[in-house]
Amino acid sequence: MSEYILEMQNIRKTFLGGKVIANDDITLKVKKGEKHAIVGENGAGKSTLMKMLNGLYLPTSGKIFYQGKEVEIDSPGKAANLGIGMVYQHFMLIPTLTVAENMILGVEPKKGMSLDIEKARKDVREVSKRYGLEIDPDAYVSDLSIGMQQRVEILKILFKGANLLVFDEPTAVLTPQEIKELYRIMDNLIDEGKTIIFISHKLQEVLDISDNITVIRRGKDVATFPTTEATKEKIANAMVGRAVLFTTERPETEIGEKVVEAKNIFVKNNKNVFKVNGVSFYVREGEVLGIAGVEGSGQTELVEALTGLIPIYEGEIILKDKDITEFSPRKISQMGLAHIPEDRHKRAAVCEFSVMENFALGVERDKYSLRGLLNFKKLKADAKNFMEKYDVRPRDTSVEFGRLSGGNQQKIIVARELEKVNNTFIIAAQPTRGVDIGAIESIHKMILAEKAKGKAVLVVSSELSEILNLSDRIAVMCSGKITGVLDREEASEEKIGILMAGGKLD
Numbered sequence: 001m002s003e004y005i006l007e008m009q010n011i012r013k014t015f016l017g018g019k020v021i022a023n024d025d026i027t028l029k030v031k032k033g034e035k036h037a038i039v040g041e042n043g044a045g046k047s048t049l050m051k052m053l054n055g056l057y058l059p060t061s062g063k064i065f066y067q068g069k070e071v072e073i074d075s076p077g078k079a080a081n082l083g084i085g086m087v088y089q090h091f092m093l094i095p096t097l098t099v100a101e102n103m104i105l106g107v108e109p110k111k112g113m114s115l116d117i118e119k120a121r122k123d124v125r126e127v128s129k130r131y132g133l134e135i136d137p138d139a140y141v142s143d144l145s146i147g148m149q150q151r152v153e154i155l156k157i158l159f160k161g162a163n164l165l166v167f168d169e170p171t172a173v174l175t176p177q178e179i180k181e182l183y184r185i186m187d188n189l190i191d192e193g194k195t196i197i198f199i200s201h202k203l204q205e206v207l208d209i210s211d212n213i214t215v216i217r218r219g220k221d222v223a224t225f226p227t228t229e230a231t232k233e234k235i236a237n238a239m240v241g242r243a244v245l246f247t248t249e250r251p252e253t254e255i256g257e258k259v260v261e262a263k264n265i266f267v268k269n270n271k272n273v274f275k276v277n278g279v280s281f282y283v284r285e286g287e288v289l290g291i292a293g294v295e296g297s298g299q300t301e302l303v304e305a306l307t308g309l310i311p312i313y314e315g316e317i318i319l320k321d322k323d324i325t326e327f328s329p330r331k332i333s334q335m336g337l338a339h340i341p342e343d344r345h346k347r348a349a350v351c352e353f354s355v356m357e358n359f360a361l362g363v364e365r366d367k368y369s370l371r372g373l374l375n376f377k378k379l380k381a382d383a384k385n386f387m388e389k390y391d392v393r394p395r396d397t398s399v400e401f402g403r404l405s406g407g408n409q410q411k412i413i414v415a416r417e418l419e420k421v422n423n424t425f426i427i428a429a430q431p432t433r434g435v436d437i438g439a440i441e442s443i444h445k446m447i448l449a450e451k452a453k454g455k456a457v458l459v460v461s462s463e464l465s466e467i468l469n470l471s472d473r474i475a476v477m478c479s480g481k482i483t484g485v486l487d488r489e490e491a492s493e494e495k496i497g498i499l500m501a502g503g504k505l506d
Helices: 046-053 076-082 099-103 117-130 146-159 176-191 203-209 232-240 299-306 329-334 355-360 376-389 406-418 437-452 464-470 493-500
Strands: 004-015 020-031 035-039 061-066 069-071 084-087 164-168 195-200 212-217 220-226 258-268 274-284 288-292 314-319 337-340 425-429 456-460 473-478 481-487
Touching: 004 046, 004 195, 020 035, 020 046, 020 195, 020 212, 035 046, 035 203, 046 084, 046 164, 046 195, 076 084, 084 146, 099 117, 099 146, 117 146, 146 164, 146 176, 176 195, 176 203, 176 493, 195 203, 203 232, 212 232, 220 232, 232 437, 258 299, 258 456, 274 288, 274 299, 274 314, 274 456, 274 481, 288 437, 288 464, 288 493, 299 425, 299 456, 329 337, 337 406, 355 376, 355 406, 376 406, 406 425, 406 437, 425 437, 437 456, 437 464, 456 464, 464 493, 473 493, 481 493
Parallel strands: 020 220, 035 195, 035 212, 084 164, 164 195, 288 456, 288 473, 337 425, 425 456
Antiparallel strands: 004 020, 004 061, 061 069, 212 220, 258 274, 258 314, 473 481
16 A cells, blocks of 8 residues: 555646646655645646646646545546545635535535535534534624634535645635644644645745645746755745845834825725725835735725725825825826835736836836837836846846746836836835745845835735835734734734734733
8 A cells, every 4th residue: 555645646737739838747745644735936836736636627647646546536526525625725615604504515415305404504513523623503604704714614625525635825814823723723634634735835834834845846846855854945945946035134224204194094995895994004214114914904905095096985195295195096106106016917017018018107108208209219228227127037128028927027017116216105015926935035125225215115915024024113904904003123923913813912
């Protein structure tokens, strides 16, 4: 009998008739009863590999062996029947149903021709108690915290008999306290004889909870080693192919006058629901204010209101002593705002345009207009200089933006915004999302260089390590409100986590 519960041998997956290679001859071996981490940058091929294990994709070539037998997994139902379950980063729950109703979807117990809801509730209680995941079967999912919703997702696949559980970026939307609880749950599952695979890009998380690590880079499995032999540096080197620095030296900068101040801001989303509820803050010259919080706490709407992209329902924003509350995005930009959006494809770039054309977006009239026409000579010269200064590769201004890696795409957006003529206030929203570790290092240096020049910087990030690395002060958001503001010296992951969950510090 093989010691491996799972062997994926020489897996290749291509799309668009072989033009796009997502997985290139990957071999993954997972031992029964272990926690096996799969790490790699966004786009490396991790999720594609796991989607083949869960039956969402079929391999182009290669073989899968589960519990010693070769299997073809052609649907999630087939995966579930084998005992393989996946907990997705974005939960597959129906908010208007109860916990019990969500858990039995697809395997509903019947009493004659009717649903036996009493049996469903009893079964839920038994399964949740067995695995130490106790939860009220009658609670509506919409009323549960994110951590409890994840617990329901785990119970759903255990209810269906999963022995191999796959977690996709399991801590992406959890507070630090919820992350600790998830670690405990994982340990309990291992004690029950389960096996866990989890996908992550957080190196400390991988070191904290895995037994073995497989690193995927550009569609290939480049390394597998036991966690006892791993360090952050070793994992990062395998992920990006070179040594990486994890902290950026912060410049000593004198904090000056207020540049921007938000006063009692209320913002509604497109469904007429308040997402920002009375938020106030300020940012001074030479200061980085970090805004922390799990995703969906109102940060996106706050940034869009500050930049003029959506209207403010109530409150006011003062930039350089002027009320800009009702200004257009262009007018706010001309007032000195540089905006690095959280979604570069939606808000900052056109993938089909060249690198040079993307450098001009939003600044074409202010920087490159020559008697009503684009000054291509100046634009091309600037694009070349920016690519050199910000280390964008390849150094080709004519290449399509969409053909570049995520890190190089983000550097272009950062370069364009930071090189605006008169920027005094910089908003960097999720500035390193979908970016490799090497590019994170570069972008952090760029942001801190602006601090050193006396600029006011607002960094919004769901990555606590990023917030702690960059910020002078940290404001924490929960349910559209700022629940606390901490100086960098007094901030810790535990304190921030309490505020992220809406709690209060002693």
